[in-house]
Each structure stands twice: as C-alpha cells, then as structure tokens.
Amino acid sequence: MIKNKHQEQAQAYAMLSPMLLLLAIFLISPMVTGLIMSLYKTSLSGITTFVGLRNFKLLLTEERFLTNLRLTIIYVIGNISISLPLAYVLAMLITKKLRGATLLRGIFLLPWVVAPIVSTVLFRSLVDPAFGPLSLLLEKISGKQIVMLADPFWAMGTIIFHSVWRSLPFMALFLASGMTMIPRETYEAARVDGAGRWKQFTSITFPLTRIHLIIILLTISLWTMQDAETIYAMTEGGPGYSTEVIAVRMFKESFINFNLNNGAAMGILLLLLGATFMFIYTRISEKD
Numbered sequence: 001m002i003k004n005k006h007q008e009q010a011q012a013y014a015m016l017s018p019m020l021l022l023l024a025i026f027l028i029s030p031m032v033t034g035l036i037m038s039l040y041k042t043s044l045s046g047i048t049t050f051v052g053l054r055n056f057k058l059l060l061t062e063e064r065f066l067t068n069l070r071l072t073i074i075y076v077i078g079n080i081s082i083s084l085p086l087a088y089v090l091a092m093l094i095t096k097k098l099r100g101a102t103l104l105r106g107i108f109l110l111p112w113v114v115a116p117i118v119s120t121v122l123f124r125s126l127v128d129p130a131f132g133p134l135s136l137l138l139e140k141i142s143g144k145q146i147v148m149l150a151d152p153f154w155a156m157g158t159i160i161f162h163s164v165w166r167s168l169p170f171m172a173l174f175l176a177s178g179m180t181m182i183p184r185e186t187y188e189a190a191r192v193d194g195a196g197r198w199k200q201f202t203s204i205t206f207p208l209t210r211i212h213l214i215i216i217l218l219t220i221s222l223w224t225m226q227d228a229e230t231i232y233a234m235t236e237g238g239p240g241y242s243t244e245v246i247a248v249r250m251f252k253e254s255f256i257n258f259n260l261n262n263g264a265a266m267g268i269l270l271l272l273l274g275a276t277f278m279f280i281y282t283r284i285s286e287k288d
Contacts, residue, residue, distance in 0.1 A: 031271070034264040034267050034268060035264070035268055037260055037261055037264035038055055038056070038261060038264040038265035038267075038268050039051065039052055039053070039055070040261055041054070041055065041261050042260065042261055055261055055262055055264075055265040056265050056268075056269070059262070059265055059266065059269065060269075064241060064244075064249075065246075065249070065266075067241055067244070068241070068244055068245060068246045068248075068249045069246060069269075069273070071156070071241075071242075071243065071244065071245050072225060072245040072246045072247070072270075072273065074156070075156075075159065075160060075163070075224060075225075075227075075245050076221050076224045076225055076277070078156075078160040078163075079160055079163040079164055079167055079220065079224050080217065080220060080221065080224075082160070082161075082164045083163075083164045083167045083168045083171055083220070084171065084213075084216075084217075086164075086168055086172075087168055087171035087172040087175055087216070088175060088201075088205075090108065090168070090172035090176075091171075091172045091173070091175035091176040091179055092179065092201075092205070094108070094172065094173075094176050095176050095179045095180055105173065105176075108168075108169040108172055108173060109169050109173070110169070111165050111166050111168065111169050112166065112169040112170050116166070116229055116230045116233075117229065117230070117233055119162065119165070119166060119230070120162065120229075120230045120233040120234050121233075123158065123161075123162045123165075123234065124149070124234060127148040127149060127154075127158055129145060129146075129147045129148070132148075134148070135147070135148055149234065149235055149238075149239075150239050151239070152239055152240065152242035152243075155235050155238070155239060155242055155243050156242060156243055158234065158235075159230070159231050159234060159235065159243055162230060162234065163224055163227065163230075166230075167220050167223070167224070170216070170219075170220070171216045171220060174212055174215070174216050175209055175212055175213070175216065177212070178208070178209040178211070178212035179205060179209060181208075182204065182205065182208050182209075186204055187200055187204060190203065190204060210285070211285070214281050214282075214284070214285045217281050218277065218278055218281050221274070221277045221281075222274050222277070222278075225245075225246070225247065225270060225273060225274055225277075226247055226270070227245070227247055228245075228247035228248050228250065228251045231243055231245060231247070231248050232248050232251060236248075237249070237252070246266055246269065246270045246273070247270065249266060250263050250266040250267055250270065251263075253266065
C-alpha cells in the first residue's frame with residue numbers, strides 16, 4: 001500500500017517535472033539574475049563593481065523613489081477600491097436570468113481583450129483638451145479648460161480610471177463564476193426567513209465568494225503594480241513625476257537611462273511590495 005503511494009507520488013512529480021523546469025527557466029532564473037544585478041554597479045566604461053545593498057539603500061533614501069512607492073500604492077488601492085464594488089454589482093447582474101445576459105458577458109470582456117496600447121490611445125482621445133468628451137464635459141462643469149494629462153490630480157485619476165476599465169471585466173466574470181456555484185435554494189430559504197437583498201449579499205453572496213475575492217484582489221494588485229506600458233504610453237510618468245509609479249521608473253532606468261543595476265534593484269523592491277500584498281491578503285483569508 002505504502003509502496004503504491006510512493007510510486008504514485010513519483011509519477012506525479014515526474015509528470016510535473018517539465019512544468020517545474022520551465023518555471024525555473026522563465027521565472028526563477030530571471031529573478032536570481034535580477035537579484036545578482038542589483039548588487040552590482042556598472043560604470044559608463046563597462047567596469048562592474050560589487051556594491052552589496054548600496055543600490056537599495058540609495059533608492060530607499062531617495063525622495064523620488066519614495067514618491068514612486070507612494071504613487072504605486074495609490075494606483076493599486078485606487079483601482080481596487082473602485083473596481084471591486086462595481087465588479088460585485090456587474091457579477092450579480094450577469095448571473096441573473098435576464099434577456100441578453102450572454103451578450104452582456106461578451107461586451108464585458110472587450111476591455112480585457114483589447115490590447116493595452118489600443119485602450120491607452122482610446123483614453124488619450126477621451127481626455128484630449130481639444131475634442132475629448134471627458135475634457136469638454138469638465139470644461140462645461142467647471143467653466144474653464146482642464147488639460148487632464150497636464151494636471152497631476154486629473155492625470156492620476158485618468159490612469160486609475162483606465163486601470164479600472166481594464167480590470168473590471170475579469171473581476172466581474174470571476175466573481176460571477178463563484179456566484180453561479182451558490183445553490184438557488186440558499187437564497188430562497190433566506191427570502192422565506194425575511195432577508196432582504198442586502199442581507200442576502202452580506203450573509204450568503206459575500207461569504208461564499210470570499211475565496212474568489214482573495215484571488216482577484218491578489219491578481220489585480222500584482223497586475224496593477226506591474227503596469228508600465230499603459231502609464232508610460234499615456235503620461236510617461238508625468239506631469240513631473242506625478243504618475244511615475246515604480247514600474248514606470250524601472251522601465252525608464254533600465255531601457256532609457258540604461259542603468260540596469262538600479263532597474264534590477266527596483267524590480268526586487270517591487271517584488272517585495274507584491275509579496276507584502278500577498279501576505280496581507282493571505283492573512284485576511286486565513287482570519288476569515
């Protein structure tokens with residue numbers, strides 16, 4: 001019996017070994033390489049010197065990087081806090097047996113499947129000061145022209161709104177998949193007991209989709225943290241450094257300034273920030 005169990009485990013590991021090898025090559029290897037690079041400093045003449053944790057120390061004491069860190073956290077929390085309530089509302093709508101629910105699911109997926117750079121161009125046109133409908137609407141409300149991408153507040157709001165627009169379909173459909181697994185009889189019993197819609201949501205829907213909630217919180221947080229292409233294409237981190245999150249700064253350091261050591265150090269710090277979010281979400285899920 002024990003021998004058969006060991007054989008089954010050995011077969012399972014053997015079947016997993018190709019995937020583990022690919023994981024090591026494409027995930028672990030770049031992480032190790034990045035960590036090694038972050039411990040060195042390369043001069044313009046190409047001379048590489050071991051500096052230990054000096055790159056990390058310089059970043060963590062640099063006002064610009066601390067601003068990058070603060071903006072990254074604002075960007076992630078801004079996206080989550082807006083998209084999550086909307087995702088629950090949309091998920092409940094598309095799980096109801098309404099006419100056109102299948103069509104709605106297809107429409108919801110559009111922002112997710114559109115290439116990021118395409119959606120960025122679309123959003124830039126929406127906030128264009130000359131003909132963008134959002135800019136014209138703000139101009140009518142405020143009575144003055146607002147160049148949204150030239151104003152720090154509105155620029156951050158625009159990239160958060162764009163991130164919400166892209167994240168919402170995935171979040172809504174993932175939550176909807178969890179809601180469809182809840183037996184209808186549970187809601188019927190709650191209605192018989194006099195529970196209203198809000199009570200049904202807080203007592204049934206929310207607790208029974210908690211695992212889905214934790215997964216999307218973790219997934220969207222990590223994806224938002226790593227978002228460099230859409231922000232760079234929309235604002236290049238400006239005006240000034242007002243939308244320069246860590247991912248954008250890392251891109252600039254690595255591929256524009258060719259300071260790969262600094263870029264690698266930022267990548268490691270971004271990884272640690274992601275691990276912090278993961279730890280918080282895991283603790284919340286374990287507590288509940």
